[in-house]
Amino acid sequence: MENDLHQRIVQAILDVDEEKTLNLTKKSIEKMPLEKIISALSEGLRQMGDLFEKGERFIPELVIAAEFVNKAFKILEPHLSPEVGKAGDLRSVKVVIATVEGDIHDLGKNLVATMLSAAGFQVIDLGKGVSSKTIVSKVKKTGAHVVGLSALLTTTMAHQEEVINLLIEEGIREKVKVIIGGAPASQVWAERIGADVYAENAMEAVRKLKEIIDWGVK
Ligand code: B12
CATH class of the missing domain: 3.40.50.280 (Cobalamin-binding domain)
Incomplete structure (x- = not known):
């Protein structure tokens, strides 16, 4: 389940699909530790960076993805305190x-x-x-x-x-x-x-x- 969600989040980012990324983020809160959601979101961006380096993604896509990943982080924010203790x-x-x-x-x-x-x-x-x-x-x-x-x-x-x-x-x-x-x-x-x-x-x-x-x- 966690692996599946991780992969889907990464893929949604690679597809530059804001709606999907935000929906999956919300859905994941109940299903996996926040640390893992953050790591999936970060991994998606990291892979975007690799594709950018290969010339398969471009700056505007990177900017858009970075902006909606930031929104996804904001969704997680209110849930952080208990997790970090x-x-x-x-x-x-x-x-x-x-x-x-x-x-x-x-x-x-x-x-x-x-x-x-x-x-x-x-x-x-x-x-x-x-x-x-x-x-x-x-x-x-x-x-x-x-x-x-x-x-x-x-x-x-x-x-x-x-x-x-x-x-x-x-x-x-x-x-x-x-x-x-x-x-x-x-x-x-x-x-x-x-x-x-x-x-x-x-x-x-x-x-x-x-x-x-x-x-x-x-
Ligand atoms: C999103 C992104 C952008 C966005 C940034 C938006 C923003 N508001 O931040 C935009 C599109 C603007 C951008 C621009 C550029 N980018 Co850029 N970008 C990225 C990308 C894809 C993701 C970075 C990111 O946000 N990751 C998600 C966050 C959560 O992870 P993180 O930043 O790594 O942070 C975590 C840890 O590193 C750590 N951490 C981070 N900071 C700190 C600080 C402390 C104190 C601690 C303890 C920990 C810590 O904790 C964080 C959370 O867990 C990376 C790819 C990559 N591999 O990193 C390229 C990347 C960094 N960019 C790159 C490049 C080349 C550029 C540009 C020069 C492109 C250009 N030709 O214009 C410009 C640079 C402009 C400039 N002067 O800064 C290269 C850098 C290559 C290099 N060797 O230097 C990368 C690696 C892409 C690539 N593979 O080519 N980029």
Whole structure:
């Protein structure tokens, strides 16, 4: 059943069929864990990206699909809190999050922001295409405990490193944990640029950031 629904969601996205995708999303809420629905929606977009690379899908189709997948995520939003296990005492942990400069991909970042909020973190979302300077100045101004950096392009992931370097220059690197993500990022990349945490998806970001309490950030 789950596999079937997963496949149908992926296919509906590949067919750029908004109505079907949204209906299947609603139908799936009762039938499978939210994490799996999110992963099916993400997989559909990922496969769209592969087809785009092969010249079998085009930017307008990608834009349309991204927009309705975002709507599907919004359908799931009200159901997220129980799943991520809301913890009341996380409100005092501030997370500044942004998609880095030159990068307009924000679906993944939005999802991470939504899940962190649902889990109880105080999230300050700076949006997409945000310069490293702006990110660091916001971290300073808000006294954020965590900064989350999203990059979807191999050409923009260097800005994740740039932010870390700027935090060092500003003398606040020790005060803030850096979590990175996005399709081209990896554990190896995180270690290379000196990020504290890499998370492959939004659920993992929540799980790993909950450890923040153990780090004594509060
Ligand atoms: C949708 C999409 C678009 C949409 C974006 C809409 C939007 N509002 O976001 C549009 C059509 C606008 C777009 C534009 C472009 N795109 Co595009 N796009 C995609 C696509 C198909 C899906 C991305 C997505 O939304 N996935 C769904 C979300 C939920 O998943 P996610 O982003 O990976 O996020 C999850 C994790 O990565 C992680 N995560 C993400 N961020 C963060 C942050 C933190 C802190 C943490 C912890 C975790 C985390 O958690 C998320 C949730 O689980 C990808 C394909 C792919 N393989 O990723 C290509 C892709 C990223 N795009 C690509 C390209 C080339 C472009 C363009 C340059 C195309 C062009 N010629 O104009 C432009 C770039 C414009 C720019 N300057 O940014 C390439 C990048 C190739 C590369 N090596 O760099 C890809 C890989 C497609 C491909 N295979 O060629 N794109």
